[in-house]
Amino acid sequence: MGVPGSDERQETVADIGEFGLIGRVTAGRRQPATTLLGPGDDAAIVAASDGRVVTSTDVLVEGVHFRMDWSTPEHVGRKAVAVNIADIAAMGGVPTGLLVGLACPRTTPTAVAEGLAAGMWEEATRAGAGLVGGDVVAADQIVISVTALGDLQGRAPVTRGGAMPGDVVAVSGRLGWSAAGLAVLGRGFRSPVTVVSAYRAPEPPYAAGPQAALAGATAMIDVSDGLLADLAHVAEASSVAIDVRTSLVPVPQRLVEVASALGADALHWVLTGGEDHALAATFPDPAGVPQGWVAVGTVGRGAGVTVDGRQYEKPPGWQHWR
Template identity: 55%
Template sequence: MSSIGELGEFGLITRLTDRLPQGPAVELGPGDDAAVARAPDGRVVATTDLLVEGRHFRRDWSGPYEIGCKAAAQNLADVIAMGARPTVLLVGLAVPAETPVEWAEQLYAGLGEECEMTGTSVAGGDVVAAPRILLAVTALGDLGGEPPLTRSGARPGDLVVVRGRLGHSSAGLELLENGRDEPAELVEAHRRPRPPYTAGAEARAMGATALLDVSDGLLQDLGHIAKASGVRIEVDTAEVPVPAVLGPGGLRHVLTGGEDHGFAATVPPGAAIPSSWTVVGRVTEGAGVLVDGGAYRGAGWDHFRD
């Protein structure tokens, strides 16, 4: 099995990019100094994320395919959360020279297959040598002539709705940290998120006033909507879905666990809400987030907090 160092930078780039199909949003793909992506709307939604080995993933817990899927999913979800359609991913990969080429190939297989779910293309990027693995992913998206769905439009009287699984990744991480791998459903959820990519279009159809990707914990992310919109959000735990598989700490995981990349939105009270969305609270006048009428002890994810 050859290593990346033996193959070399340009050999690796060729090996990886030859496997990447290019969709209609890409006018010029890998192979030049930069890619060229079409922007028919005249505006481009752009987001970027970093995944650092030991911080966001561990190779003894996740395989390269799963890491690639996760890297793509968290960026695609951010574009969806703006009410946009993802079009292009750019991927920067820093990796030790002794890493097997097959590992990088599986990583890009995960990136590519996750992108296929939204018709997105990996159009370019960069590869460098480094002491440990780091992935820098930039996603671009198209609004299709519509206004972006932001965090700042929630109004008193709106309903708070959620879509997708919540708390599973957090519960899976807790299992892995305790040396356990069952229930497998939870461990798999941590290794590979499953964002409901139709959520952006569904939220727009409901007339959503605000929308975001739940990546740092439901309460913390709802706090972003509350602050940006100048409102209070009140969550009713009797309405919050807590699957039995999450166990006795399920509510805590749902309220504070991140990285599932579900979605939370605020919608007008008369909105036609599909069965795939669940009402978990309401928007009122005030500030902050209340749970069952009071403060909730616990926090979501913060990269600079222990």
């Protein structure tokens, strides 16, 4: 007999408890060789052969950084991990381990939490890192905090502060795709799937980070807030001016089509769209820009970022609270 409809009630995280959930999402997962001690003890232990560890934390909040009606839990999990590993890559490091702090309502279906974890494992595995630890707690909305650890493999880190006048500015990875996907979803559409997928989970060019470091990049940044906004951080940290040449900036045909359908500007998405987590770097020599990177501008004396020598007219990025 039972309560009417009780057959269809989904199991929630409250049903299986904190330890039950942790057990489920860690069981049977394979850790890379760098995970010297994985989940289950007070702390994890990760190899840091270099003698230094590169580390970054990013927090994603439901309703702010993702919407569960626009993305599957797997997408959100992939994104939470990707944005962090991109930060490791932007220093020239390779990711080794990830820790996840998950706050979610007691009523969250277990399937959602398992989906988040599956997406995290998928992205971590793609990047060669392990999910080594974390914490799961109750909260009013889903908040995912990921900390990534990485290794510099004996190289000097590539900071934001080393760009020099005369350097060339280059990018690796997608620009504007996530912004296009967000615009599509915001109008109530679900396609084209290429741009919608790009919004749901970025595909940062992880290997391009160490590659740029080896090629002698003088500065590097993860493009999370938009190309112009993030190049402004490089310009400020390096005390230089950066000029972006729109004739060099690749604007994919797909984005032009989507922009045309929505009455938007594809170049604007490429210049200011965040969340694709491309990498932008500066190199001393145009001939030394590594394969897969595209030169889009130059470094000069002065301050700030210009586009074709002029101030860019539209707002160059976004801040969470503005």
